Amino acid sequence: MAAAAELNDDLARHLVHLQVERRLAERTLAIYRDAFVRLQRFADVLPVGLREVQPQHVRRWAGQLHMQGLASRSIALVLSAWRGFYRWLGRDGRVSLNPVEGVRAPKAAKPLPKALSVDQAVALSELHDPSGDPALAARDHCIVELLYGCGLRIGELVGLDVQASGTAAGWIDASDALAHVLGKGSKRRSVPVGGPALAALRDWLALRDTMAAAGEPALFVGIRGGRLTPGQIRSRLRLVALKAGLPTHVHPHMLRHSFASHLLQSSGDLRAVQELLGHANITTTQVYTQLDFGHLSKVYDAAHPRAKKRSGTPSR
Structure with a gap:
């Protein structure tokens, strides 16, 4: 995948895995890729690499996405993609913990009940x-x-x-x-x-x-x-x-x-x-x-x- 080349090696390989082995639809792959781009941008400012990301980093990033106006449902999708990525790394022993486990998206605000005038x-x-x-x-x-x-x-x-x-x-x-x-x-x-x-x-x-x-x-x-x-x-x-x-x-x-x-x-x-x-x-x-x-x-x-x-x- 040409798009995967823009990501780091781990993320690119995982995206190929999702396409070839999991056979995800193109639209779903696009959602995953967008989530991975966000993850890479966040991780780029850290002194450590993606494999050393900690839960506190993920919680902070989820909060930043919320502050940027991303809907709670969309944040949940991003976290799900990240969680799957680290789970995939963990199967091969490339990470010792999944930093996204236990991290949840901010709760969506309940819509106001509709009333008549x-x-x-x-x-x-x-x-x-x-x-x-x-x-x-x-x-x-x-x-x-x-x-x-x-x-x-x-x-x-x-x-x-x-x-x-x-x-x-x-x-x-x-x-x-x-x-x-x-x-x-x-x-x-x-x-x-x-x-x-x-x-x-x-x-x-x-x-x-x-x-x-x-x-x-x-x-x-x-x-x-x-x-x-x-x-x-x-x-x-x-x-x-x-x-x-x-x-x-x-x-x-x-x-x-x-x-x-x-x-x-x-x-x-x-x-x-x-x-x-x-x-x-x-x-x-x-x-x-x-x-x-x-x-x-x-x-x-x-x-x-x-x-x-x-x-x-x-x-x-």
């Missing part, structure tokens, strides 16, 4: 479609109100029964305006139910018996009379979002994210949001502070007279 959430909640089946429309409206108005998980919503019982996973006490749900880790919590959600619940209960099978305890049932499944709720929510004209794919957890984000934007009370969501650890809830700052940043950029400086546009 307030206007989008309101449009979804206030959708009334007179053209469809009244019972289906009332049921779907109640589902949206509980997901967005109470921040319920889809499993918590599915588990709701019409009334409390010894076997009920959850139920809504309309007189106290509270939803009692069974969350993660079989932990129970009670969530306030707002006026619009209670009104939607009354509308649905007035029509539920036209769909529910005899003796079915589930609050939300399908056209065959049994308890709705998470998949059915996701499908219906996608359809409702399309009817509401939302330009994005809406799923149940997005409404939970929207509930948390909008509540935090209005109240700033992180601890209260944690309790309402049923998070065991407040660090899980803190992701919504990032959503909140993102919202504030957009407001600033759109409205503040000095915001244009942030994008490089000079003030006039």
Whole structure:
């Protein structure tokens, strides 16, 4: 391979080994070669050769790749290529240790959960479609109100029964305006139910018996009379979002994210949001502070007279 000649002898021979003996595809070989070029450049500044590289060197180089903006997944691929190279050297006794063993790429930052804007959430909640089946429309409206108005998980919503019982996973006490749900880790919590959600619940209960099978305890049932499944709720929510004209794919957890984000934007009370969501650890809830700052940043950029400086546009 002509490209291999640019690498030092060990790296070049290993690349040939990957091509001839391992029969790796050209695209994969290109990834390996890029990783080896990085390794050689890092090692060139050391007073020792590639065979004397130590774990602390590799950890420092992985950190430098991260600082250069290389994605965590890409760093993991680079480290995998280096690890294989030193393993290959070790089989012939040319190195006494593999300096890449135990070195891992920096953890990828978790993407922020997607939330609807307030206007989008309101449009979804206030959708009334007179053209469809009244019972289906009332049921779907109640589902949206509980997901967005109470921040319920889809499993918590599915588990709701019409009334409390010894076997009920959850139920809504309309007189106290509270939803009692069974969350993660079989932990129970009670969530306030707002006026619009209670009104939607009354509308649905007035029509539920036209769909529910005899003796079915589930609050939300399908056209065959049994308890709705998470998949059915996701499908219906996608359809409702399309009817509401939302330009994005809406799923149940997005409404939970929207509930948390909008509540935090209005109240700033992180601890209260944690309790309402049923998070065991407040660090899980803190992701919504990032959503909140993102919202504030957009407001600033759109409205503040000095915001244009942030994008490089000079003030006039």
